[in-house]
Amino acid sequence: MKPEEILKKYQLKITNARIKVLELFQNHNFALSQPFLEKNIELIDRVTLYRTLNTFEEIGLIHKVIDDSFTLKYALCSEVCLHQNNHKHEHIHFQCVKCNQTTCLDVKIPLIKLPEGYQIEEYHFSMKGICKNCVI
Numbered sequence: 374m375k376p377e378e379i380l381k382k383y384q385l386k387i388t389n390a391r392i393k394v395l396e397l398f399q400n401h402n403f404a405l406s407q408p409f410l411e412k413n414i415e416l417i418d419r420v421t422l423y424r425t426l427n428t429f430e431e432i433g434l435i436h437k438v439i440d441d442s443f444t445l446k447y448a449l450c451s452e453v454c455l456h457q458n459n460h461k462h463e464h465i466h467f468q469c470v471k472c473n474q475t476t477c478l479d480v481k482i483p484l485i486k487l488p489e490g491y492q493i494e495e496y497h498f499s500m501k502g503i504c505k506n507c508v509i
């Protein structure tokens with residue numbers, strides 16, 4: 374889907390910044406960090422970028438990806454990701470030790486049972502290893 378169409382579908386105003394951010398996500402199949410986005414989108418200031426990412430996350434277009442690189446990353450949500458106020462993801466993130474890219478894997482996190490008295494608010498499941506592009 375074209376960025377313009379996606380923005381329309383989510384009833385967002387079409388702005389240049391939003392289109393550029395969406396395009397960048399569509400052109401990469403790994404999670405993108407804020408510094409990466411800043412570097413690759415010209416003429417967009419930090420505040421606008423920050424706000425754009427926040428809006429996209431709120432409506433369920435992108436989700437947070439946490440790995441051990443200490444930079445917050447985001448990845449596009451799949452088409453079926455509809456969760457207005459409860460943005461949770463139950464798939465696994467895979468961080469490659471060679472190319473250092475983190476990708477969303479279409480693998481569900483198994484149900485984890487906690488001891489009594491513990492309540493989960495959010496969880497992130499990430500793995501490290503060698504991705505399919507880096508396996509020789």
Ligand SMILES: [Zn+2]
Pocket residue numbers: 433434435436450451454460461462
């Ligand atoms: Zn999502």
Ligand SMILES: [Zn+2]
Pocket residue numbers: 469470471472473474503504505506507
């Ligand atoms: Zn790799």
Ligand SMILES: [Zn+2]
Pocket residue numbers: 436438448462464465466476477478
């Ligand atoms: Zn993901």
